[in-house]
Amino acid sequence: MALKSSAVITGIGGYVPDNILTNSDLEKMVETNSDWIVSRTGIRERRILADRTLATSDMATFAVKNLLENAKVDPSEIDCVIVATSTPDYLLISTASIVCDKCGLSNAWASDVNAACSGFLYAFTLGSSLVESNRYKKVIVIGADQNSAIVNYADRNTCILFGDGAGAVLLEPSTEDIGxxxxxxxxxxxxxxxxxxxxxxxxxxxxxxxxxxxxxxxxxxxxxxxxxxxxxxxxxxxxxxxxxxxxxxxxxxxxxxxxxxxxxxxxxxxxxxxxxxxxxNIDRYGNTTAATIPLALWDYKEDFxxxxxxxxxxxxxxxxxxxxxxxxxxxx
Known part of the structure; x- marks a missing residue:
C-alpha cells in the first residue's frame, strides 16, 4: 500500500512590475495625501503594469519562469497549473491555459480559481489535495492580479489600495510530517x-x-x-x-x-x-489580491x-x- 503523501512547497517564484505608483503620485490624481494613506493603510507605493500589451497571464508567466529557474525544474515535468485570479485575461478562456502556453508547460492541465483575495489559499488547498492523492507529482499554484485594470483612479477610496503582481509555488509530495x-x-x-x-x-x-x-x-x-x-x-x-x-x-x-x-x-x-x-510587505506592493500571500512567501523565503x-x-x-x-x- 502506498504511503500517504503530504504536499510540500519546494519552489517559489514571484514578479512585480517595474512601474511604481507612489502616494505622492496619487496626490496629483485625487484628493488625498501620503500621510493619510500611510496612517490608514500602511501603503507607501504599489506596482502597476503600465505596459497595456501585457495582462495578468504575463505577470503569472514571469512568476512561473522565476520559480522554474529557482527550483531547476523542466517545464515538461509540471502536471497541473492552478491560477487564482479575479482579473483574468479573458472571459471563457482560463488564464492558467495561457500561462501553460507561454511557459511551455506542455504536459500540464490547467484551470482558474476565483475567490478574490482568498483565491490563492483556495487554489493552494486544491493543488495540495491533488498532490496528496498521489496522482500528481508537480503542481504549480499561482496568485496573480492586475488590479489596475479594474480600479477607478478617480475614486480615492479604492485607488490608494490596489497594486499588480504575481506569485507562484511548486507543490510536490513527501512522506515526511511536513507540508x-x-x-x-x-x-x-x-x-x-x-x-x-x-x-x-x-x-x-x-x-x-x-x-x-x-x-x-x-x-x-x-x-x-x-x-x-x-x-x-x-x-x-x-x-x-x-x-x-x-x-x-x-x-x-x-x-x-x-x-x-x-x-x-x-x-x-x-x-x-x-x-x-x-x-x-503591503508598504511596497499594496493589495495585490490573490498575489499577496505568494509574494510574501517569495519576498521572505530565506527566513523560513x-x-x-x-x-x-x-x-x-x-x-x-x-x-x-x-x-x-x-x-x-
Whole structure:
C-alpha cells in the first residue's frame, strides 16, 4: 500500500512590475495625501503594469519562469497549473491555459480559481489535495492580479489600495510530517454587495450603460470589509490552532493577506502574536489580491526554516476567508 503523501512547497517564484505608483503620485490624481494613506493603510507605493500589451497571464508567466529557474525544474515535468485570479485575461478562456502556453508547460492541465483575495489559499488547498492523492507529482499554484485594470483612479477610496503582481509555488509530495497540514475555509455570499465589480458579468453584461455608470470598477464598503476581515481571519487562525493543538508560541510565522496594515496588526494582536513574527510587505506592493500571500512567501523565503510552523490567512470578496497551516519543508 502506498504511503500517504503530504504536499510540500519546494519552489517559489514571484514578479512585480517595474512601474511604481507612489502616494505622492496619487496626490496629483485625487484628493488625498501620503500621510493619510500611510496612517490608514500602511501603503507607501504599489506596482502597476503600465505596459497595456501585457495582462495578468504575463505577470503569472514571469512568476512561473522565476520559480522554474529557482527550483531547476523542466517545464515538461509540471502536471497541473492552478491560477487564482479575479482579473483574468479573458472571459471563457482560463488564464492558467495561457500561462501553460507561454511557459511551455506542455504536459500540464490547467484551470482558474476565483475567490478574490482568498483565491490563492483556495487554489493552494486544491493543488495540495491533488498532490496528496498521489496522482500528481508537480503542481504549480499561482496568485496573480492586475488590479489596475479594474480600479477607478478617480475614486480615492479604492485607488490608494490596489497594486499588480504575481506569485507562484511548486507543490510536490513527501512522506515526511511536513507540508500542508490543515485548512479552514468559510464563505458568506451575503457579503457580496460590500466588495465587488458590478459590471461585466452575466448580471450586468458590458453595455453603454454599464460603462457610463462606471460599473466595471471595484466598489467597496471599507468599514464593513475592515471589520469582517479582522473577525474572519482571527477566527480561522484560532480554529487552526485549536484543531492542531498549537499554542501561539508554537507559530513561527503568520503570513496574512496584505489588504491593510491595520487589519494585519489587529489580527496579530487578537492572536497574541508579536509583529516580529508577522510577514508584511503591503508598504511596497499594496493589495495585490490573490498575489499577496505568494509574494510574501517569495519576498521572505530565506527566513523560513525546515519544520517552521507557518499559518497563511486571507479574507476577500464573496465574502471568502480562511487559514492554512503549513509545516515548512525544504526548497529545491
Amino acid at each position: 500542508v497540514i490543515d485548512s479552514v475555509f468559510k464563505t458568506d455570499g451575503h457579503g457580496r454587495e460590500h466588495l465587488f465589480v458590478p459590471g461585466g458579468g452575466s448580471m450586468n453584461p458590458a453595455s453603454e450603460e454599464t460603462i457610463d455608470g462606471k460599473l466595471h470598477y471595484i466598489r467597496q464598503d471599507g468599514r464593513v470589509v475592515f471589520k469582517a476581515a479582522i473577525k474572519g481571519m482571527t477566527e480561522s487562525c484560532t480554529s487552526i490552532l485549536q484543531r492542531n493543538n498549537l499554542a501561539i508560541d508554537d507559530i513561527n510565522w503568520l503570513i496574512p493577506h496584505q489588504a491593510n496594515y491595520r487589519i494585519i496588526h489587529a489580527v496579530g494582536d487578537a492572536l497574541g502574536l508579536p509583529e516580529s513574527r508577522v510577514k508584511i 526554516k525546515e519544520n517552521d510552523n507557518v499559518i497563511l490567512t486571507a479574507f476577500g470578496a464573496g465574502f471568502s476567508w480562511g487559514a492554512t497551516y503549513v509545516k515548512w519543508g525544504k526548497l529545491r
